[in-house]
Amino acid sequence: MKFADRIQKVDRRIIYVILLLAVVLPLVFRLGFKTYTTTPVEDLYRHIDAAAGKDDLAILMDFTHDPGVLPELYPMDLAILRHCFERNIKVFTISFLPQGAAIIQMALSEVKEDYPNIEANVDYCNFGFKPWSTKLPIMLGMGDDIAEAVETNSEGLKLENLPIMQNMKNYDNIQVVVEISGSSMGQFWVIYARAKFGVDVAVGLTAVMAADVYPYLQSGQFVGSLGGLKGAAEYEQLVDIFAMNGLEFSKKKARNMAWVEAQYEELPELAQLYKYNKARIGMDAQAIVHVLIIFFIILGNIGYFLDRRAQKKSM
Amino acid sequence: MTETIGIWIAAFLTLCMFSFLYKDNPFYKFAEHLFVGVSMGYYIPYTYYNAFIPYAYNPLFLKKEYILIIPFIIGFLYWFRFSSKYSWVSRYPIAFGMGMVGMGVPMSMHATVLVQMRSMMLPLDNINIILIFIGTISILLYFFFSKAHEGVYGKFTSIGIWFMMVGFGASFGYTVMARISLLIGRIQFLLGDWLGLIK
Secondary structure (H helix, E strand, C coil): CCHHHHHHCCCHHHHHHHHHHHHHHHHHCCCCCCCCCCHHHHHHHHHHHCCCCCCCCEEEEEEECCHHHHHHHHHHHHHHHHHHHHCCCEEEEEECCHHHHHHHHHHHHHHHCCCCCCCECCCEEEEEECCHHHHHHHHHHCCCCHHHHHCECCCCCEHHHCHHHCCCCCHHHEEEEEEEECCCCCHHHHHHHHHHHCCCEEEEECHHHHHHHHHHHHCCCCCEEEEHHHHHHHHHHHHHHHHCCCCCCCHHHHCCHHHHHHHHHCCCHHHHCHHHCHHHHHHHHHHHHHHHHHHHHHHHHHHHHHHHHHHHHHC | CHHHHHHHHHHHHHHHHHHHHCCCCHHHHHHHHHHHHHHHHHHHHHHHHHHHHHHHHHHHHHCCCHHHHHHHHHHHHHHHHHCCCCHHHHHHHHHHHHHHHHHCHHHHHHHHHHHHHHCCCCCCCCHHHHHHHHHHHHHHHHCCCCCCCCHHHHHHHHHHHHHHHHHHHHHHHHHHHHHHHHHHHHHHHHHHHHCCCCC
16 A cells, blocks of 8 residues: 555544544643733733722623533633632622533632632622523613522522622623633623623633634624633633732733743742643643644645545556 | 542543444443433423422412413413424414514624624724725625626635635634543543542
């Protein structure tokens, strides 16, 4: 068999094994590739950070995802919650999917164990699961009165009686709605909440959908976005170098890799926990696999063109 | 102990799923069917206790909010889907649902068409805006089929194809990243939570 034939007919299981090694080895022997931050992620970070220390502003996180996309979206959940807890930003969480409610609980308890001073219903409030059919009424109702529209938190307590709601009335008190989604791309929030009440909306998405949000970013309908594991890795980094070091966000500094590396050396122990670095560690493997896939595409094309040339000669 | 058992079960099921990469086999089939069953098993009681009870049963039967009888009946009509003779009845709640969709049309038009169009009408003062402008016009003309794509017009519309190809390439790149991310997530689970090789 000729070389061209051979590379055209490689057993797919061999490719799987090579791919597996390309994922496993960088995870075991960490490569520590640098993460460069991009504008959509920086904009979201800056937007959320602007609510730091304010009692009458909160961010609303809508968990529209299920366990199937956890590897991409869960690091985003943790990074945003950590940012909020670290910078004293009030957080509301809600899910219109049954599976999302369990993920909220998991994410909150995982981050909260590192922030013992953070209190439920004081610093954050989990609205819990609300059926999908109530999404529209709740979304529109929050424009008038959040407590009336949502009614109860995940424990069944009336929102109007909770300390966190003292200075919260409607979307005027929502700094940004962040939908972490495996499917709907924040469209509902843009169409109803933003169009009618002007609330700022941002999204954290699986990479499959990430390219689709750029028109909305360009038009300003999304104030920021996190695209897949890369977006999560960028946000993790911003939280580490700014929030964990008690610094205000600066785009210029975020893009200065020498400064970023210097910040990494001064990080507290908390920031070095594996769970808060998962996306960046995953990006090491991601980078290797991308190089491998590019190599396979080039190899496949070489085989294809050699094969075609041989066929032309034989005619 | 419970957590350890959970991790071992999850690891076993992950390996069952991965075994499909070699070839279809009973382990894969078992895990696949179990996944579907568990998903539905989780979804049905969860929805019953968190949707039906608080939003239908309690207000109607305990708080006596009888106005809810109307949506209750409309929703109940869906069950006629299971009758071959009366399945037409289920079209009424569907029609009601479509009416609700209609309510969103003006706002949807605003957000997805008008605002997006406005963002195309900016001064052509930087390279990004110029590229977006050319891309939008050339792609729109490419999908205008009342004129043959020939001559200068044809050449201009072919620029639209290039813009689309770049878009498809970006989507494909992101898709590769998404799929590999899922694999990385599972491998992180197997190496970290299960085998304890990474911490």
